[in-house]
Amino acid sequence: MDDPTHIPYEFPPFYFLGFQDDTEEIEGYKPGGYHPVYLGDTFPSRDNPRYRILHKLGLGSMSTVWLAKDTVEKSALTHPSCDLLIDSYLGHPHSRCVTLKIVIANLSSDNRETAILQWLSTRSRDHPGAKHIVQLRDSFQIQGPNGTHQVLVMDVLGSLYSLVPQAVFHQQWSSEEVVHGDLHFGNIGFKIPGIDQYTEIEMYRLIGEPRLIPVLPHDHSVPSDSLPRYLVLAPQTTHYMPKAFAEILKDNLMVEIIDFGNAFRLQSGRPLKHPDMPRIIRPPELTFYKLSNGQVKDEWGLPSDVWSMACTIFEIAFADVMLVGGSDDDNMLIYETMRLIGPLPERWKPYWNSKHFEDSNGNFTIGLDAAWKERIGPSEDDDDSQAVVDLLRGMLCWEPMTRPTAAALLRHPWLAT
Numbered sequence: 001m002d003d004p005t006h007i008p009y010e011f012p013p014f015y016f017l018g019f020q021d022d023t024e025e026i027e028g029y030k031p032g033g034y035h036p037v038y039l040g041d042t043f044p045s046r047d048n049p050r051y052r053i054l055h056k057l058g059l060g061s062m063s064t065v066w067l068a069k070d071t072v073e074k075s076a077l078t079h080p081s082c083d084l085l086i087d088s089y090l091g092h093p094h095s096r097c098v099t100l101k102i103v104i105a106n107l108s109s110d111n112r113e114t115a116i117l118q119w120l121s122t123r124s125r126d127h128p129g130a131k132h133i134v135q136l137r138d139s140f141q142i143q144g145p146n147g148t149h150q151v152l153v154m155d156v157l158g159s160l161y162s163l164v165p166q167a168v169f170h171q172q173w174s175s176e177e178v179v180h181g182d183l184h185f186g187n188i189g190f191k192i193p194g195i196d197q198y199t200e201i202e203m204y205r206l207i208g209e210p211r212l213i214p215v216l217p218h219d220h221s222v223p224s225d226s227l228p229r230y231l232v233l234a235p236q237t238t239h240y241m242p243k244a245f246a247e248i249l250k251d252n253l254m255v256e257i258i259d260f261g262n263a264f265r266l267q268s269g270r271p272l273k274h275p276d277m278p279r280i281i282r283p284p285e286l287t288f289y290k291l292s293n294g295q296v297k298d299e300w301g302l303p304s305d306v307w308s309m310a311c312t313i314f315e316i317a318f319a320d321v322m323l324v325g326g327s328d329d330d331n332m333l334i335y336e337t338m339r340l341i342g343p344l345p346e347r348w349k350p351y352w353n354s355k356h357f358e359d360s361n362g363n364f365t366i367g368l369d370a371a372w373k374e375r376i377g378p379s380e381d382d383d384d385s386q387a388v389v390d391l392l393r394g395m396l397c398w399e400p401m402t403r404p405t406a407a408a409l410l411r412h413p414w415l416a417t
Contacts, residue, residue, distance in 0.1 A: 105147025
């Protein structure tokens with residue numbers, strides 16, 4: 001007789017010997033999902049083996065990102081200060097290091113990022129902000145067990161996580177015709193001087209040797225071709241920059257905006273689907289559009305990027321998240337924002353649940369100056385910190401159309417110096 005208190009354990013269809021937080025979701029390897037990639041793979045194909053995979057650089061819900069060597073295009077050292085690390089290669093051409101971003105199959109047939117980057121590449125490079133936009137060097141499609149995937153080839157960039165607080169970001173937008181839709185700390189990188197001069201062995205010393213996690217299916221009904229034989233862990237971002245470049249980068253920092261997966265051209269109109277951006281950089285017009293189930297006017301546009309950039313500048317300047325209490329709750333996010341920029345517009349008030357933030361009389365106190373001093377901490381009396389706060393308070397306006405344009409922001413003393 002069966003024991004009614006016994007609940008049999010059900011094995012998952014597959015498992016792997018590692019931690020889910022360190023890799024992409026294994027469930028994403030299915031028709032329409034990720035493409036299985038292995039170290040040493042060549043792309044676009046075995047018959048056309050131009051790009052050789054060396055390591056994984058990153059991952060997301062819509063793509064995996066890989067370090068590769070371009071075996072066709074060669075690069076010569078151009079930065080004179082790099083010979084302290086690679087003097088044995090000075091002046092000799094080497095295979096260019098590139099990034100391969102492999103998009104999930106379901107998004108590859110209508111990939112906005114490719115179209116936006118191709119369009120940006122046709123724009124004048126004379127614009128002062130053009131050098132701060134990642135360049136698309138190549139793109140192609142590959143066929144795999146999970147479908148057809150778009151592959152974007154770009155330069156290798158380091159993570160700003162490894163630079164702060166050595167450098168502070170002074171960013172210029174390249175165009176007022178494109179909305180990025182996801183301007184956060186992780187989508188800004190920097191060029192690494194002389195990276196093309198490293199051999200594969202030296203590259204592994206720089207960012208760490210690949211760590212592999214075997215994938216072992218339990219359920220043999222799962223298509224084995226859809227699953228990779230192993231997953232590759234991305235290297236820690238703190239190791240993703242040669243320490244010897246720190247002094248060079250202080251005076252030669254070249255940052256670039258990356259990941260245009262949410263971007264769109266104003267001329268083409270807004271996409272029907274709103275960007276799935278982190279709460280901590282999400283502009284209030286998107287939050288209230290969501291809370292009101294579309295009753296609040298859809299105002300996603302260039303001013304939304306200004307808001308997200310303000311949140312990002314705060315994080316870079318003060319090494320902390322600006323709206324720290326709102327990472328997992330929209331009502332708390334709104335309250336944290338009110339403490340810094342003041343009361344809500346009347347048209348949004350019906351959609352905010354304020355009861356948890358009121359005192360016994362149904363009121364709550366907003367002291368803007370005190371809130372800013374609390375957020376920036378010990379640096380509050382520093383002149384540079386005050387200049388940053390002045391910039392941010394000008395950018396963080398509830399109403400999108402009252403936020404300054406990128407051109408106006410570049411005239412602010414903190415960005416103009």
